[in-house]
Amino acid sequence: MFRNFVFKGFFWMAAPLMLLMMTGCSATTRDFSPDDTLHYDESYDFTDKKTIVNDLVSSLVSKPPLVARYDRPVIIVYGVANRTSEHIETSGITDDIRQEIMQSGKARFVNKVQRDNIQSESDYQYGGNVSAETRLQRARQVGAEYMLTGTLRSIKKKQPKQVRLKKKTLQYYSLTLELTDLQTGLIEWTDSAEIVRESSKPFIGW
Amino acid sequence: MDGQRGNRAGIFKTLYRVVAGSQFMGDMTRSVSEMPLIKRWWLLFCLIGAAATGCAAGKLNSARDAFYTSSPEQAATVLSETQTPSGRNELLFYMEKGTILHHSGDYQGSTEVLLKATALMEAQDIISASRQGASLVTTEWLTDYKGEYAERLLVHTYLMMNFLLMGKPESALVEAKQALEIFDKYPDACDNDIFTRALIAHCFEVLGEINGAYIEYKNLAQLMGDPTPVAGKLCELAGRLGFYDDVARYSAYLPPGMAKETVDPCGEIVVFCSQGRAPVKIPHDIVLPPSIRFSFSTYESRHSRFRPPAVGPLAGSAGAAIITTDVEKLLNASLKERLAQILLKETARVAAKEAIAHNIENNDAELLVRAIFFLLEMPDTRCWQTLPAYFSLVRVPVSNKDHPIRLRGIPSAVSLPETCKTPAGGAFYQYFSIRTP
Numbered sequence: 352m353f354r355n356f357v358f359k360g361f362f363w364m365a366a367p368l369m370l371l372m373m374t375g376c377s378a379t380t381r382d383f384s385p386d387d388t389l390h391y392d393e394s395y396d397f398t399d400k401k402t403i404v405n406d407l408v409s410s411l412v413s414k415p416p417l418v419a420r421y422d423r424p425v426i427i428v429y430g431v432a433n434r435t436s437e438h439i440e441t442s443g444i445t446d447d448i449r450q451e452i453m454q455s456g457k458a459r460f461v462n463k464v465q466r467d468n469i470q471s472e473s474d475y476q477y478g479g480n481v482s483a484e485t486r487l488q489r490a491r492q493v494g495a496e497y498m499l500t501g502t503l504r505s506i507k508k509k510q511p512k513q514v515r516l517k518k519k520t521l522q523y524y525s526l527t528l529e530l531t532d533l534q535t536g537l538i539e540w541t542d543s544a545e546i547v548r549e550s551s552k553p554f555i556g557w
Numbered sequence: 558m559d560g561q562r563g564n565r566a567g568i569f570k571t572l573y574r575v576v577a578g579s580q581f582m583g584d585m586t587r588s589v590s591e592m593p594l595i596k597r598w599w600l601l602f603c604l605i606g607a608a609a610t611g612c613a614a615g616k617l618n619s620a621r622d623a624f625y626t627s628s629p630e631q632a633a634t635v636l637s638e639t640q641t642p643s644g645r646n647e648l649l650f651y652m653e654k655g656t657i658l659h660h661s662g663d664y665q666g667s668t669e670v671l672l673k674a675t676a677l678m679e680a681q682d683i684i685s686a687s688r689q690g691a692s693l694v695t696t697e698w699l700t701d702y703k704g705e706y707a708e709r710l711l712v713h714t715y716l717m718m719n720f721l722l723m724g725k726p727e728s729a730l731v732e733a734k735q736a737l738e739i740f741d742k743y744p745d746a747c748d749n750d751i752f753t754r755a756l757i758a759h760c761f762e763v764l765g766e767i768n769g770a771y772i773e774y775k776n777l778a779q780l781m782g783d784p785t786p787v788a789g790k791l792c793e794l795a796g797r798l799g800f801y802d803d804v805a806r807y808s809a810y811l812p813p814g815m816a817k818e819t820v821d822p823c824g825e826i827v828v829f830c831s832q833g834r835a836p837v838k839i840p841h842d843i844v845l846p847p848s849i850r851f852s853f854s855t856y857e858s859r860h861s862r863f864r865p866p867a868v869g870p871l872a873g874s875a876g877a878a879i880i881t882t883d884v885e886k887l888l889n890a891s892l893k894e895r896l897a898q899i900l901l902k903e904t905a906r907v908a909a910k911e912a913i914a915h916n917i918e919n920n921d922a923e924l925l926v927r928a929i930f931f932l933l934e935m936p937d938t939r940c941w942q943t944l945p946a947y948f949s950l951v952r953v954p955v956s957n958k959d960h961p962i963r964l965r966g967i968p969s970a971v972s973l974p975e976t977c978k979t980p981a982g983g984a985f986y987q988y989f990s991i992r993t994p
Contacts, residue, residue, distance in 0.1 A: 555683065
């Protein structure tokens with residue numbers, strides 16, 4: 352009698368639990384706006400990229416030399432060096448910076464990434480298949496006046512060992528950009544955007 | 558040795574008594590049906606544990622065998638046909654596959670696998686209460702393999718080598734920084750790994766981070782005791798940083814005729830040499846009455862002696878700098894670091910099993926449970942078996958002229974270029990990874 356009671360009790364407790372677990376396992380999707388702030392952990396993510404790009408571009412276009420220029424000077428982007436301890440694709444940062452500056456109408460950019468393809472297309476047009484009237488003119492490319500470079504750095508600090516249920520990590524990111532005048536070699540503008548974030552992770556999980 | 562044989566004989570006698578003394582099947586059916594419900598659940602749990610631990614990673618072992626008996630390419634083929642195991646042995650699978658692919662020359666494939674390993678290592682930072690709880694009354698084999706501290710470090714070492722070989726020094730530096738975190742976290746377990754330290758310093762140096770490189774070379778010199786193999790680098794970097802007192806200090810360690818060499822090299826041939834087989838874990842048992850089995854594992858050597866890779870002669874070169882890590886020494890230090898943790902868990906498991914068995918009222922059932930617990934008590938001998946016994950970093954400075962490069966003591970099968978031409982100006986590094994028996 353008692354054994355039956357225990358068995359039934361166990362069944363009625365286990366069944367809803369199983370149901371709950373199965374519901375938790377079902378696949379779901381949700382859409383977010385790219386402007387929303389979302390972080391799952393302390394590491395670098397798309398929200399950080401957006402923040403630092405916005406901060407730096409508004410600084411670049413609102414300060415000399417670009418603020419005083421109305422002739423849209425030509426810039427070449429030489430990439431952002433990744434000096435963090437994470438594998439971060441920094442070309443995403445430079446793409447966004449270029450896009451934001453272009454949209455501000457303050458500067459133009461040399462397409463460095465496509466140089467080989469431009470050369471190849473030029474060679475093709477002069478290969479005899481393209482009519483002389485429509486073929487591009489050589490030696491008409493525009494030279495860059497400024498060079499944009501940067502460095503992404505990070506410092507990670509973990510909470511020292513002590514009795515606790517969660518471990519905390521402090522993560523610092525800094526992106527420094529520099530605009531160099533290619534003729535004089537002088538750095539005409541520099542600024543940095545910083546992000547500091549604390550996250551905690553439990554020691555024990557199921 | 559005799560004591561060990563005696564223990565084994567005792568084990569078999571006990572097991573024989575368990576099987577023969579209970580008129581097995583019939584008695585067991587009756588015993589189990591008479592058990593309280595909660596104890597039946599325990600028994601079921603133990604049997605599931607026994608079944609789970611019995612699954613062998615057959616393909617992985619075949620790949621390991623192929624790696625040593627035939628070729629890394631053959632081993633890679635075996636693994637390519639295998640589905641990645643999830644759970645307990647996933648990390649081990651990635652480690653072995655990463656090494657095999659590296660030595661078969663598939664650096665991209667190796668990198669992809671080892672990056673999965675690093676992601677998994679990070680996820681494993683959270684202790685699984687269910688697995689740890691289950692392992693407390695069954696066996697350590699039920700837990701996820703997390704790798705010894707040194708093995709975790711060596712995952713980053715292989716990634717650094719892969720990225721350098723693929724011409725991605727920036728990514729190699731990312732791995733170097735992650736390796737430094739492990740050095741900081743487990744200094745006693747990892748400080749013997751001077752090969753990885755040298756590789757970290759090199760990653761900083763390649764990207765022109767001379768301050769970071771200088772710090773790492775200084776740490777390396779301190780760990781080695783004798784800074785001679787890195788004296789040239791220390792002099793060069795100290796000079797560039799304006800630390801002239803350090804230039805004078807480390808110049809004393811420069812081999813005769815090397816001072817001039819460090820002034821004008823425009824590049825280096827860098828060779829990662831892997832030699833021999835790393836030790837493997839072997840099981841040990843201590844058996845106490847009535848049925849307490851205390852099990853643990855130690856590393857057993859699989860390699861006899863180290864033969865230093867010799868490089869040269871290079872026209873005008875004072876010789877190569879060679880930095881070697883003894884992997885056996887490193888792994889033993891790593892296991893020693895976890896010794897207290899292992900002993901504590903083993904004691905807890907023995908106590909838990911004894912308490913469960915002691916509380917079973919039915920004698921036959923108790924005997925059965927004791928037998929199961931006894932059989933389940935197996936030491937965790939999982940380890941990264943395709944590691945070499947020694948890692949050596951060989952660095953040969955080259956100048957602007959053509960220089961024939963030959964590695965003495967390396968079989969002729971190793972394909973190294975006979976001539977390396979350095980580009981005019983700028984630092985130049987050419988990397989090779991070779992493996993010798």
